[in-house]
Amino acid sequence: MDTQQRLIESTRELLWERGYVGTSPKAIQQLAGAGQGSMYHHFSGKAELALAALQQSAEQLRSQAEEQFGGSGHTFKRVSDYLLRERDVLRGCRIGRMAQDPDIIASPELREPLEHTFAWLRQRLETVLAEGQARGELLAGLNPKTTAAMLLAVLQGGYVLARAANSVQPYRDAIQGALSLLRTHVAEDT
Amino acid sequence: MDTQQRLIESTRELLWERGYVGTSPKAIQQLAGAGQGSMYHHFSGKAELALAALQQSAEQLRSQAEEQFGGSGHTFKRVSDYLLRERDVLRGCRIGRMAQDPDIIASPELREPLEHTFAWLRQRLETVLAEGQARGELLAGLNPKTTAAMLLAVLQGGYVLARAANSVQPYRDAIQGALSLLRTHVAEDT
DNA sequence: GTCTATAATCGGATAGAC
């Protein structure tokens, strides 16, 4: 991995761990094993580095989600596979985490990857649910759009509850609660 | 309001807006209109101020929640009143927000108000749901504990989605999605 | 491309006068 990519990787880790406000250029350089001059040669500063890091994290998140959404099983299984996928719960979401950072939210450029990522996820999940209804796998009473928004919120909120409790239990309970309710809308359920 | 309380109020606002890492003693002093000496007379430093601020915010949050939970209407109404209560969505939750702050989570003392608040909320909501089942207002198939965890997660996650989108819409959709699903478990529903 | 030097400002506090 070249210096430029190492700087981006270091930024990705530090943004995840410490947030934008809590991440200094110096810390990024040290983690990447690069000097000041090197960093400022490749990037104009902290903001440009963060943008590159967020774009890579967003792309990673989308491609991971597509692994479950694009599956071929029953709609309920595709959704529950996504919700139950192994995650580093106590570390939280690399993208959702940034929503609390005032400097990220205040900058249209830095907020864009967040907005785009969640809009894509919601739309993708909505499509999965709507296709499930069209195939007769899910009851028609379900609203695909609000259900998709709810499921994403349960994930993001689950991270918050888990970190507050320093335990994955509240996260698991929240996912379980959502899946139990969704389960009652599966068609031809005995 | 005396100087000590003004310092706590200022800390509460800045923690909400900027988080712990992003809040400096100097900023607290300026917002409170107090000098350095004054602040360090009343508090040992930033951590002690933050603890006092978090404790007051936690108490406020619990008392506000109790306004809906302690209501006398139908269980579904009490729950939906809580979820639909007017909130400063784009600012987020004063307590949940801190779960992303590494220095808060790393400190058992500072994390305690978060853990306690969400544990109380979950338990309180669980009790409301269980009582609703006992009264025959909610179907027995609902698991009060995981449902309570899910509803709290939807709220906290809704804040995250709203800030990422710079719009309350995803928050509203998520709440709506959760309430629609819960609605199907109300007893004697025509 | 990478290095070192320099710099203005901030962060988080201590000390002692009033």
Added chain:
DNA sequence: GTCTATCCGATTATAGAC
């Protein structure tokens, strides 16, 4: 109780040598 002075390291760069 509050004020001012002082401190030392961190932050976020810029400049110029190599």
